[in-house]
Amino acid sequence: MISSLSTAPKQMMENPLSKLALDYLYQVLMVVCFFVFLFTGSGFLSEFPTVPTALMSIGGFFVGLGELINHPLQTRLLPTTANTLGATAKGYPRNNKPTGIVFVLSGLSIAGVGIYKLLS
Template identity: 55%
Template sequence: MENPISKLALEHWYQVLMAAGLFLFLLSGAGLLEEFPTLPTAAIALGVFFFGMGEWINHPIQTGLIPATARFPGGVITSHPRKARPAGIFFDVLGLSLIVFGLYKLIV
């Protein structure tokens, strides 16, 4: 049986944030992080996950055509420039709020 983690396509930093946040949230919920309080750790992990999700929404794939010239044959260019969207901004704010809340609960 193959490892399902090896099939994850973590091509961008925001996808890595989502995977790390979900992994830490599951570890915290299972009680495997005994050194850290559960509520702040879970809040920070969820915040990292939601921030990564917001940035994934804000970085949609965009494709454009490059016209052919005498020196360049032309072609297709694909990139992920940041384009802020309301849903992405919502998840960014939610994620940052959860991170701040978790850090506050961890310190106080």
């Protein structure tokens, strides 16, 4: 039964971070705050106070999540005219949703509590 094993050459595993699309500031904010929260909890950022740093990073993550919800992909069909062919237009314009607003406001308040604890 050894002959049934595959002898195909092994391929290297792809880096999962290479497919991470950080095109907008709120996406970068979420990733940075996530890693700051992990590093704070694991003790790598021991020179910073733990609770305020964790609160500010959680708040920043929530603000980024709210902005991600408020900027959905919107696609529009452009009609065919005498001068142009029909096409599609894609973009991420702001489209406020109640869930996104709640995440932004809660993130700002949590980050504000973290800043208050840091300064007091």
